[in-house]
Amino acid sequence: MNYKYHPTIDGFYGDFGGAYVPEMLHSNVAKLRDVYEQIMDEPEFKKEFDELLRDYVGRPSPLYLAKKLSASHGCNIYLKREDLNHTGAHKINNTIGQILLAKRLNKKRIIAETGAGQHGVATATVCALMGLECIVYMGAVDIKRQAPNVARMRMLGATVVPAESGSKTLKDATNEAIRDWINNAEDTHYIIGSAIGPHPYPDMVTKFQSVISEEIQSQLQEKTGKDHPDYVVACVGGGSNAAGAFYHFLHDDRVQLILAEAAGKGIDSGESAATSILGTKGIIHGCMTLLMQTDDGQIVEPYSLSAGLDYPGIGPMHAHLITSGRAKVHAATDDEAMNAVISLSKDEGIIPALETAHALAILERIDFNKNDNVVICLSGRGDKDLNTFIDYIGQN
């Protein structure tokens, strides 16, 4: 079999990926590239990773047949309940993996970027668990709109540093984290939370998240007698939950892969984060991918009501999946996502994260057959977005 959606040895997915980093980061990135697969394949590492996912995170996460949602779309819709993980989202799958890796690399200090705060909380959590110093960079704008997660990170012992440059959101938090890593290359490991960044990060994050699609296979087999769904649907900012939900189905043509982007106030409104539509090929945070930029190559500030999706780029694997036609993309606006939050809450008794709601909002654009099995990665829970929900409902 030709694994055309896995990266080359240099970290390229088709035209995308690679490691475009300043020389100051080269030795760190190269070291990680040389050892990550070997460490992840060690039986001792796997055992520790699996045990923590089971006993600490609470895996496997359930696969739940949402009956009302299924009835309204005329197919079988299963929710992969990543929202039930410890800390409330899929992000912890990756931080557990990377903290174990950091310990094997003898790193003493952990840094991370965060948008919605879920990755920051997941990183602060594993640092508390392992007794490592934790510094989380978060855009000053995001600190305001995700106050509960900021409080959680601080309770967990992390230092939250506001990123005051640029648009003061996820992109700038990532810049600040990379600069910190340049200044502290020897003793620090950078836990990137999304399937972005220089090789090997997109592949490493994808592999740690691939527990999601691995479980979907066995859970579907049990529930339907088939080991694959007809569709997997996931929201995409940088793309870690989509990468994890897709991984075991990447080369299975029976499975349609659907990404949901944030259209913000509308794709052509000037306030959007629909990267695959508005983006062109370029480099952001050390990898070649699709990103929103001007003709002069200046990176454009994206917009979405959801802090986890307003990223001007997309993971290089996703860029390859989209441009090669393997995955399809639909975009949902802020309003559509908010309506999806409200519907799922009322119909199924599950309040999803605003990011996740984009994956629910685009379902009506797909023409499902009656017997289709559709898996939606319910990547996170909505508690962190309560302030946004309250403001939105108040204004509308």
Place this chain on the structure above:
Amino acid sequence: MNRIRQIIEAKGKEILNVYFTAGYPTLDSIVPIIKSLEDSGADIIELGMPYSDPLADGVTIQQSSEQALANGLNLKNLFESIAEARKTCTIPIIMMGYFNQLLQYGIEDFLKLAHHNGVDGMIIPDLPMEIYKRDYQALFAQYNIGMSFLITPMTSDDRIHLADDLSDAFIYMVSQSSITGKKGDISNQQRKYFERINNMKLKSPILIGFGIHDNATYRTACNYSHGAIIGSAFIRALKDSKDVTSITKSFVSDIRG
């Protein structure tokens, strides 16, 4: 041989390469700053192409880049300013920017325009040496744009030799593992690193940058290399200045001592 290297080798020591962000503090300050750097006796000018996401730069250069972009600086008016300065100035000019800026413009179109307007070299910190060698080295040579690659205290000997082979202007020796704009003295650990690189007897001239900010650090850098690159300290001096010409002259004279 690239003109930058010719000039460094002819003088042999105490090369002063001054960086400033194009379009900072004002859009029309590019030409007067280039002229006054040449008049003040700087040897090379490194012209920063302001970028929205300058990963290797500290807060001083970040803020100057934001300001320059807000002032309306773009590649078109930047090249026009360089062409204007070239009517009277002969000092070597290097453009420093991030790879995405060239990629978006089109690499060959960019190099053609740079060459046509009198640019002598480029520094692109996030363009990996291996990709440059495989895809772009011949193109840079065709347009006579000299490259300078960075080495750091963590760069392996193999990569230092690669940087030596690929740099046709000079090797940019980053004084410490950090982003730009650090202040303070040069430590013994840094001196040992400078000595280690000197003992490698590389064929390219070496300029030391990052953290060089006054006469003392400039002198120390010159003792271990062909000269130094100063950026953030000059940007700080230019901040809020009305008369960039006199600021530039006094800055260069203070650095030279």
